[in-house]
Amino acid sequence: MSPPAPPAIQFQNVSKSYRNGQVRALDGVSFDIHPGEFFGLLGPNGAGKTTLISILAGLARASGGSVKVLGHCVVDDYAAARRALGVVPQELVFDPFFSVRETLRIQSGYFGVQNNDAWIDELLAELGLSDKANANMRQLSGGMKRRVLVAQALVHRPPVIVLDEPTAGVDVELRQTLWKFISRLNREGHAVLLTTHYLEEAEALCQRIGMLKQGKLVALDRTSALLSGKAATMLRFKTDAVLPAELASHARVTGRIVQLKAHDASEVEGLLARLRAAQVPIEDLEIGRADLEDVFLEIMQGASA
Numbered sequence: 001m002s003p004p005a006p007p008a009i010q011f012q013n014v015s016k017s018y019r020n021g022q023v024r025a026l027d028g029v030s031f032d033i034h035p036g037e038f039f040g041l042l043g044p045n046g047a048g049k050t051t052l053i054s055i056l057a058g059l060a061r062a063s064g065g066s067v068k069v070l071g072h073c074v075v076d077d078y079a080a081a082r083r084a085l086g087v088v089p090q091e092l093v094f095d096p097f098f099s100v101r102e103t104l105r106i107q108s109g110y111f112g113v114q115n116n117d118a119w120i121d122e123l124l125a126e127l128g129l130s131d132k133a134n135a136n137m138r139q140l141s142g143g144m145k146r147r148v149l150v151a152q153a154l155v156h157r158p159p160v161i162v163l164d165e166p167t168a169g170v171d172v173e174l175r176q177t178l179w180k181f182i183s184r185l186n187r188e189g190h191a192v193l194l195t196t197h198y199l200e201e202a203e204a205l206c207q208r209i210g211m212l213k214q215g216k217l218v219a220l221d222r223t224s225a226l227l228s229g230k231a232a233t234m235l236r237f238k239t240d241a242v243l244p245a246e247l248a249s250h251a252r253v254t255g256r257i258v259q260l261k262a263h264d265a266s267e268v269e270g271l272l273a274r275l276r277a278a279q280v281p282i283e284d285l286e287i288g289r290a291d292l293e294d295v296f297l298e299i300m301q302g303a304s305a
């Protein structure tokens with residue numbers, strides 16, 4: 001019998017401190033990403049997502065623990081680990097003197113991939129960049145540069161793709177183009193690690209989700225299990241009135257829209273009775289399933305990091 005395939009990515013007890021230990025960006029983070037899996041890493045600003053990805057990509061050194069890509073340690077076996085990874089960074093970094101095609105050829109050379117033009121053409125077509133192939137990098141708009149960053153990360157056909165907030169500030173068209181292409185690569189067997197603040201994207205795309213808070217992993221489960229656990233029902237309505245304190249303390253309020261979570265129908269009835277008793281007039285009442293944003297907020301409020 002052949003040995004089981006190693007995880008696409010394995011984080012084992014990863015810690016990272018800055019400023020002589022005053023900032024603990026990561027505190028004993030352990031989880032695996034399976035081969036072929038689409039995995040979402042979520043967390044509020046400063047939770048440690050970029051730090052974890054920087055350690056994975058070999059751009060930062062962990063203070064403790066280990067990270068492996070397809071069984072290759074990112075420190076001891078850096079070249080093999082890096083070759084297995086395609087990392088789309090959060091920041092737009094590029095060399096302004098080259099054309100798009102030159103940039104992708106140079107990146108291919110960096111990974112020792114020869115005669116890569118057929119794949120480069122496919123990347124350009126899939127990412128809507130074909131007519132920009134000969135444009136200079138500095139002539140491109142921000143969204144176009146981001147597309148090149150994605151192409152650059154994929155130029156060596158890495159089995160593990162890492163996307164650090166790839167859709168921050170990009171338009172709807174690029175998001176759709178990007179997700180269509182990344183989903184295709186995932187169906188073809190590439191593992192994907194995505195960090196994003198767009199929770200509806202994570203809900204739609206990711207099979208499993210991990211949540212970080214202040215450097216600790218506070219949730220890890222299948223997306224469907226996260227959605228059906230906890231408070232699975234949400235009561236949504238509009239009101240101009242101020243909620244009584246005992247309801248306001250666990251309501252999500254956005255302008256006139258109020259959302260209250262409930263575990264079952266009897267709890268919904270109880271909430272409505274309390275609103276009536278407090279003489280809170282409500283309009284446009286809806287009762288629906290909790291979405292990932294509801295689950296995320298509940299976990300972040302409840303988790304003690």
Ligand SMILES: Nc1ncnc2c1ncn2[C@@H]1O[C@H](COP(=O)(O)OP(=O)(O)OP(=O)(O)O)[C@@H](O)[C@H]1O
Pocket residue numbers: 018019023024025043044045046047048049050051052
């Ligand atoms: N070079 C650094 N020096 C000192 N502290 C740092 C450094 N890089 C990150 N940190 C700190 O480490 C913590 C984690 O930051 P990180 O950028 O990993 O969070 P994040 O989850 O990616 O946040 P965001 O969603 O805002 O991108 C924060 O407290 C941050 O201030």
